[in-house]
Amino acid sequence: MTTAPNTPADILALGEAMLEFNADADGALETAESFSVGYGGDTSNVAVAAARSGGRAAYITRVGDDAFGTVLMRLWEREGVGTSHVTREPGGRTGIYFIARGPAGHGFTYYRADSPASRLSPADVPEEAIAAAKLLHVTGITQAISTTSCDAAFHAMAVARATGTLVTYDPNHRPALWSRDRARAVILRSLELCDIALPNIEEGRMLTGQESPEAVLEGLLARGPKVVVLKMGAEGALVADGAEVTRVPAHHVTPVDASGAGDTFDGAFAARLVEGVPAVEAARYAVVAAALTTTGHGAVRPIPHRADVLSRLSPSVDRRTSGGTPHKESPA
Ligand SMILES: Nc1ncnc2c1ncn2[C@@H]1O[C@H](COP(=O)(O)OP(=O)(O)O)[C@@H](O)[C@H]1O
Ligand SMILES: [Mg+2]
Numbered sequence: 001m002t003t004a005p006n007t008p009a010d011i012l013a014l015g016e017a018m019l020e021f022n023a024d025a026d027g028a029l030e031t032a033e034s035f036s037v038g039y040g041g042d043t044s045n046v047a048v049a050a051a052r053s054g055g056r057a058a059y060i061t062r063v064g065d066d067a068f069g070t071v072l073m074r075l076w077e078r079e080g081v082g083t084s085h086v087t088r089e090p091g092g093r094t095g096i097y098f099i100a101r102g103p104a105g106h107g108f109t110y111y112r113a114d115s116p117a118s119r120l121s122p123a124d125v126p127e128e129a130i131a132a133a134k135l136l137h138v139t140g141i142t143q144a145i146s147t148t149s150c151d152a153a154f155h156a157m158a159v160a161r162a163t164g165t166l167v168t169y170d171p172n173h174r175p176a177l178w179s180r181d182r183a184r185a186v187i188l189r190s191l192e193l194c195d196i197a198l199p200n201i202e203e204g205r206m207l208t209g210q211e212s213p214e215a216v217l218e219g220l221l222a223r224g225p226k227v228v229v230l231k232m233g234a235e236g237a238l239v240a241d242g243a244e245v246t247r248v249p250a251h252h253v254t255p256v257d258a259s260g261a262g263d264t265f266d267g268a269f270a271a272r273l274v275e276g277v278p279a280v281e282a283a284r285y286a287v288v289a290a291a292l293t294t295t296g297h298g299a300v301r302p303i304p305h306r307a308d309v310l311s312r313l314s315p316s317v318d319r320r321t322s323g324g325t326p327h328k329e330s331p332a
Helices: 042-052 067-079 127-132 140-144 147-163 180-193 201-208 213-221 261-273 279-293 306-310 315-320
Strands: 011-014 018-023 035-040 057-064 086-089 096-102 105-111 135-139 166-170 227-231 237-240 245-248
Touching (some): 011 042, 011 147, 011 261, 042 261, 057 067, 057 261, 127 147, 135 140, 135 261, 140 147, 147 180, 166 180, 166 261, 180 201, 201 227, 213 237, 227 261, 237 279, 245 279
Parallel strands (some): 018 096, 057 086
Antiparallel strands (some): 096 105, 227 237, 237 245
């Protein structure tokens, strides 16, 4: 554990965590006989990734007072992710999901309707903690799971903006959770409220109607964020700040499971950013962290620690990223 669990956090993430049941053998869910337990939920993954990269992270959510809520609490405590903004809901049933592996890839089956996290509301938003933090991370999944959770996300972003806390936003568009029109409206509004947007290329195309990465970046920047980091899978990422576009090549690996790559990218990026590292250098670190995550199964287990990532960054990059002065208001 790198930090005491409930020291004031620099990085806050808001959303839903779930327990994962991953079928041990390939085949349809109907045929599965045993499952390995893991953890999921995009924003929880981000908090863990940030903590493993040395960030002081905390999570804002609701879980049940059931066994699965306890398992998640233990995960965050073990990882040094602060839990003082986690509400245990009496009688609540923490969300779970199942993964079946078939020839066409992974299939996900969720049991999360009416979960405690879907009852997140603006009353759960820790305003003072957000004001005291350096960075708030919000995603479209948190906005999609319920209207009250969406309100919580907007309220958290408003508090962050009013108090000079940097907002990072990942659309993480999941068509199964909401209609395309509602998703577009909420995500486009969120781009206006964030400082740094972290979409992948498919989301960028959906939001802008553009095809080329350059046109997508231009369209996204026009919506308001100061910086857009476009995640490009095996091609790495593009970082645009309105003045220039910097290509950050991927770190070469042999991937076995890409789930959680974008979340690890976001958490690793956030951890470096709050140290005062410029966005491009934070992205150079994040592409390595995200690539390493794809080399193991599950979302959380393979998330790398800081030393694993730094040892794979070239020395010149390492030197340039080591002397930054933390500045709450400097995103790039
Ligand atoms: N096959 C891969 N090889 C190396 N890095 C990868 C690979 N797939 C993903 N990544 C890294 O993970 C990041 C996020 O993955 P991506 O698929 O673009 O986003 P998301 O997971 O949000 O859909 C990429 O920007 C890249 O740095
Ligand atoms: Mg994503």
